[in-house]
Amino acid sequence: MCSLLSAPVVLAAQSTDESNANIGYITDDLFIYMHAGPGSHYRLVGSINAGDEISLTGKTENDYTEIIDTKERTAWVESKYVSVEPGLRQVIASLNAQLAVQSEDYQQASSQLTDNNQLITSLQSREAELSSQIENLNKQLDTLRGQLDNQDLEIKKEYFFNGAIVLVVGLILGIVLPRISVKKRSSMDNWK
16 A cells, blocks of 8 residues: 555645556655656656655555656656645646735735825815815805894884884974964964
8 A cells, every 4th residue: 555745635636647647746855766657676767856745656565666757768666756736836826826826915905005106195285275275165154144134133223213213203394283283273264
């Protein structure tokens, strides 16, 4: 049986000539030779670099696992050097790709933040202008209200004075007319 270094992971199927092929990796800590069969006494068919991606055929024997490398060579390597998890090279490449995406997202967010800050500054400036205009309009409104109140007071005074004049004229006429008519009657009575 095969004893792999990593925890059990569901292996993804890869399209190769072998129907049982799965993705695997050579561990990062070495450079190993590939053998023609499941043991070190079989002839060497090449070498494989640490961290390289391989296809697992599913065959294991004598603590060796049959693999297919990226050059489509089928060979056997010691099972202890086979892992189903990516090595540091693949992890670093994946992290670098993620970092590039995150960096691009950060640049976009930073640019958008700058644009939003400019918009906020513009809106705050506009708000200050509008507040100043509102304050001026309120002052004008207070002035106009004061003028309206003064006009109202002046109109009331004018009505009062006009009423007083009418009253005085009425009183005078009320007093003078009866006397004039009394004098006229008496002088008319004297003529009779």
